[in-house]
Amino acid sequence: MTTIDYRKEKLLNKVNNKNDTEKDIFFRILHYFLPYWKSMIIILFTIISTSILNIVQPIFTKDIIDIALPKKNIRLLLTYILLSFGTLLISSLVSVGQSYLNTFISKNIIRDLRSDMYENLQSMSIKFFTNVKSGEITSRINNDIGGIEGIFSNTFIQVIQGVFSFVTISLTLFFMNWKLAIISIISVPIFLIPSKKVGRKRLAIATETQVKLAELTNIITETLNISGIMLMNLFNIEKEKNKEFEKINEDVTKLQIRETIVGRWFIMTIKILSSLTPLLIYLFGGLILIKYNNISIGEIVMFVTLVTNLYSPVNTFSNIHVDLVRATALFKRIFQYLDLKSDIADSSSSKIITNIKGNIEFKHVNFSYTKKSNTLIDINFKIESGQTVAFVGASGAGKTTISYLLPRLYDVDSGSIFIDGIDVKDFTLTSLRSHIGMVTQDTFLFNTTIKDNLLFAKSHATDQEIISVCKAANIHDFIISLPDGYNTIVGERGIKLSGGEKQRLSIARTLLKKPSVIIFDEATSALDSNSESLIKKTIDPILKSCTSLIIAHRLSTIISADIIFVLKDGRIIEYGNHLELLKKCSVYKDLYDKQFRLQN
Template sequence: MSAFHFNYQSRPADVTMKLDDWRRIARHVLPKWRHSLQLVFCIVMSAALAVVPGLMMRDVFDQAIPQHSLPLLFALVGGMVGASLAGNLLGVWQSQIATRLGQSVIFDIRSQMYARLQQQSLRFYTHTRSAEALSRLQNDSSSIQGVVSNTLVNLVSNSLTVLAIALVILKLDWRLALVALGILPIFILPTRKVGQARGRIAGRTQEQIAEFNSYVQERLSIGGFLLMRLFGTREVEQQRFEQKAGDIRDSVIQQNMLGRWFLMFITSFASIGPALIYLVGGWQAIAGAISTGTIVAFVTYLGRLYAPASALVNAQVELISATALFRRIFEYLDLPIELPDAQPAVAITHPRGELRFEHVSLAYDAGGRKVLDDISFELPPGKMVALVGPSGAGKTSTTYLATRLYDPSAGSVTLDGVDLRSIDFATLARLTASVTQEAIFFNATVKDSLLYAKPDATDAELERACRLAQVHEVIAAMPQGLMTVIGEKGYKLSGGERQRLALARIALRDPKLVILDEATSSLDSQSESLINEALETLLAGRSSLVIAHRLSTIVRADLILVMDQGRIVDRGTHAELLSRGGLYAELCRKQFLGHTS
């Protein structure tokens, strides 16, 4: 089994954009080539239209007015209005395309992240807070949407606009152009440091948001609410909530104020340019070196030059500060797949439900303590094997391996003679089914909960499965029948009803191998009796691996495995083991004999 190491706490963010980062971003953007081509067209046309009004304004002062030509004046003013209107319309179209592009990229990223998360093993979810995964899937991907649809597009658009205007003003008068362009480096020099600072704050903020979401999700779940209420920790939890929310507030304020101070710095220098043009240009005009129209055109171009230049600097700052977000996204997209699906998979054409463990060992962490050590046994088709032993003996870990929630560190687990690692997950899920002490349900209707096992099941099949599981009458008595919503984790149902609904779901699935962490251990006698009746029918003709908590289950097992400290220390039937004494006889006296049924 491959070692798996993942820490949900992000490493200190390196906010320097590297070539590989740009390549990865481009791989998400370039496939949307239709949107990209439309954006390029809009950007080029907008850059071209940006230089038109200034040239026409120059001609107004240098030709139309001196020549007293009203037709030329009307034509030039009309051209300026038309160019401005066309530029605005292009801007709307560009914004629409950019938004579609950004949303399309985010959709792809979220889909890839979700698929990657679904491919993870149980180990990943025992090492990672669920809210951390949710935060990266939802918040981080949403945060980079603005970078894709606005920042990247504006970076290209403003670059072309600045280049076009720079070329035009150089042609108009190179001396004034040098004055206008000489101020630009003052904008650019602080960009890197400000961007890195905002990147560090942005990365820290996302980590705080992830931690905050995890905290809220746990406390506002049913289990969290009960824990807080029963232990009277409402005030303590309120203080913790306010502390975590306050940390996010302070980080966001710090990030925004850093950007606002930088914007003030840029805006202040933007006012210096026109003043210098009037000074130098006026001096040259007095000397007869340039015309008044050229000065007016230069001032007009400065407004169109410094605005995109300022936006360009801000885009670079935003892009650098977004690096931490991209890195968090890439970290999840690069998650190793510990349990790869079988490629190619071995087909099981005639499933029988024969399970075999051959010298199996398991350690949850590489180099760690073995929770299972040299486990070997065979579960023949249609038979029952019961696992008994003290807490921590390795019973649950054995069932995890039987459904390939983990792969063994050594040895092999086979189903019908095929190593589970050679069976694809869809086939394995179809041939096996598990029922735990705490049945797992989504907040959905009874019908949807059942159809999760077999989406194409007919109403007749649903009814048959519910009758088999002794839950049909309960559902029929519900106000909305099959369309009744059962609540988060099925909490609107009693414990016995949840377990019987879980058995109905298994019956609908019709597996060859059933794995039970016996579902009656914590139920009242009436619920236990109903579930035992359902189990008698459900397990008939199927192989079953059962973690036994009741003597009634142990007695009817074909083979009992006695486990202790990750090893099988004894095996046999109930009578055989009891006659030999030892750990099994001791367990029977302490655990099982007091729970006969």
Template sequence: MKFVKPYWKQIFITVIIGMLKFGIPLLIPLILKYVIDDIIGAGDMTAAEQLNTLIWLMGIVLAVFLIIRPPVEYFRQYYAQWTGNKILYDIRDQLFSHLQKLSMKFYSSRKSGEIISRVINDVEQTKNFIITGMMNIWLDMFTIIAVIIIMLTMDPWLTLIAVALLPFYAVSIKYFYSRLRDLTRKRSQALAEVQSHLHERLQGMNVIRSFALEEHEQKEFHKQNGNFLNKALDHTRWNAKTFAVVNTLTDIAPVIVIGVAGALVIQDVLTLGTMVAFTAYMDRLYNPLRRLVNSSTTLIQAIASMDRVFELVDEKYDIQDKPGAGPYRHPRGEVIFDNVSFSYENDQEVLKELNFTVKSGETAAIVGMSGGGKSTIMSLIPRFYDVSSGRILVDGKDIREYQVRSLRDRIGMVLQDNIIFSDSVRFNILMGRPEASEEEVIAAAKAANAHDFIMELPDGYDTYIGEQGVKLSGGQKQRVAIARVFLKSPEILIFDEATSALDLESEHLIQQSLFRLAENRTTFIVAHRLSTITHADKILVIENGKLAEIGNHEELIKKQGAYYNLFQVQQLD
């Protein structure tokens, strides 16, 4: 209702226009009754008078249907769809804003395909709730009430017979729809799983082909698709039972009315025109009821989808600004880990009581065996995760005292696998600072040793580079990512295995860029090849989440401890 509230005027106008749309056809049975009883059955009128009256009546009726009805129909459809689409826009807009605030912990336990399914498919279903639940149901209720009132004015007893089956209709609706919501939710979840599976496989198509796994993956997709089919068929079976029972009730009622009305006409208790009009109104009474069955199905599906949408909306933020948190002003870049421990949810500790200081402008390299917690340390500095205990100080202040956005604005990251978006090279560099000028973009690219290869691309900086930068080599993607950080010009830099997957030539070019970028900035480097970090002011050796050694290259080599052993393993001089 929070999303609906801004558009209540449009919804109200749509319902009023809808009443006109549904109200005009309600005149037809009355016109039919008048033609049969008062024109054709009028004994005191000549044939010419009857024909003349009929022509005048048809002229007025046609004028109503040709002049009033079309604009009413147009505006009713337009406002209904306009309102539904605007509300969908607002929901998706807020959902995307919400998704950007959720922590990496949330994304580490969710499949991106399922999230996409909720934002696209399930939000689309909520449109049905708005159009059906907020508009159509009220119009159908209005039609039913209007028809019953008109029928009561013609014959109260026959009206009671006409509505006698309504209680059975209500009971059957309640019985069947209590389970339909659960079945619809399971069906939506199964569809989300198919979408998630498909999304992952499309991203990993090169792996599937390189291992010749097409047949295996076909079987895996068959399982996912089969699960959705089973859930869809369960839903369909129950839905079919609902329609079978409810539509039988709505079909029996007119038959009963025709039988009773026919007997009354034979006994001269009821006029033929009234019987014909009553039978026509039975159609107008039970058609909205049938629509309500369809609407109920639509609403159940929409509500099940809305459950999934608002379950996502209700996800709590793990990382958010504390009350009174301030901006990170006048940054120098000193970073202190003060007795920091960390674990992912209920898992065992990844980091244990880390204590170290990296002064402003220093370069600190973090080394150790895979799985030791090096990348986790890098994720804690920009608050992708919060520490389990202890604290991280930046410029003497706990990072939780800063506004998250202002802290991250002063941190630049170059990762092993940087995300490159399916847009132009210029767009990807501008993500460092969207308001930057063309000259600044080119300067950043030159500093990152990227300008030359960019100019060789078909459209230079305007070249579209495909999803995940598929048209660029690994080294070229890294240089675009580094150009992005140059443009951002942060005080704290994080290089997480930034050159580990590159050939020697690319690594050399990128090392040049990284050295240039790190000048006079506090820099953290996670490196696999120890030869690339011998220049670091501090080298931190992490073993099983603990700080095993700290010092510069010469100090640690002399110590002949963990770092020395790692260095010997790599057979470096």
């Protein structure tokens, strides 16, 4: 299980209890078959057909032994042989079609499950992702969902096929000879009783195995990427991480071996009984033939053939129960994630807001990441449309948190945030965030081209629009100097670009969005003074057309702001313009002295 906060753990436990029984899970699984009901009907017809054909073929064998051979009729013999072969051929062709439909349905269901989980995880708040390891998420989507494919491709179809085969063959056996039929099915309960116990053992082992697989996936995800490799190289911890990987890998191997071995004695017993029953039929059938002469050799052979076919679905039932119980561990983990609800979501009263001016108000806002300490305490301020405001303070004062609350990456614990007099909770999330642009200190770029990374802001942007914002961000000349220009692949997380180049690209991407509100969170921290000055001069006219919030340690970037809010320990302790704060705010003056006067 992942390391999660108390509320998330409580939610997961609730979901886990909800899906605690195999019956609940079974009906949830059936739901995924509904879109493919037409294919399922065709499969049902193929199952009925093969069940009947499996009975017809032994009948031809009986007639060969009892009619064609005693009469020494070659023509009749060939007729029965051809009919038997034809039955086998048709049955095989039908099975091929059934196999294709099985694969078609199972692959599509797995696709649907992965899509549902990915979509649901996309709706989760930032809080969820800060408390869950990325490897855990990858494991649920790949390992867990991939591990249940066999349930959809084989198990459910085998259950239906097994039921039809068992019923049709049992009725045929009782119709032929009820005494031999009783001998044939009397051992069936012996097959099924131990399967429940075996299933419970495999469930426990499978649950532990999936947890270990998630840990293994997490190590792979964290270490086998650019950032992870660089960190391990710089700190020489490759051997330590390798030992950690080997330990978990060894645990996974041992658990998988245990799971495979569980029930081997049970399976061996089933095989012995499967072989013993036909011998009993030969024994009792032979005695009836010798003593009463009211059964033929062909009927005995047919009976043995049908009994062999009967035990095939019985074997399937016993193994399926074990597999289903084992799969319960995977389904529980999958449905846990499918049932998660985001703590930030649209309400029934949320509205799509198409235009905003950019008036912002925080009213008595309180917020904490954990219950132990408050990050923001009674935050109150107003920003007029078109103003440029800045937030300054020591690390941990709460500056970045304010920027997270405005687009509802997190929700306030108490108080309210308004844009143009409308509570942000009354916006739909999509419309709220469409009006807000954000440039962060930790710039994230996808491993694709520069142009594609820019188009995330506006998918239908023209080349001229892209060039215009890149010029504004002082990155255009650099881009066209590259061999592939705007089609240059940036590498994982933009590894091929410098920190300053990534930040300028991020600024260009935000400007392409044309937001009404722009947030700069340490957006020029990786730029040299010359680049910072060039960007500032270029984007100043653009910032005047929107409301801008600047969060910075460098006071040089915010000296010209209309209002500067000074934060300390989660509170706004003073506000005003640069000159006013130098006179009346000792905290601000200390920051200024350290960055400017002491440098001189």
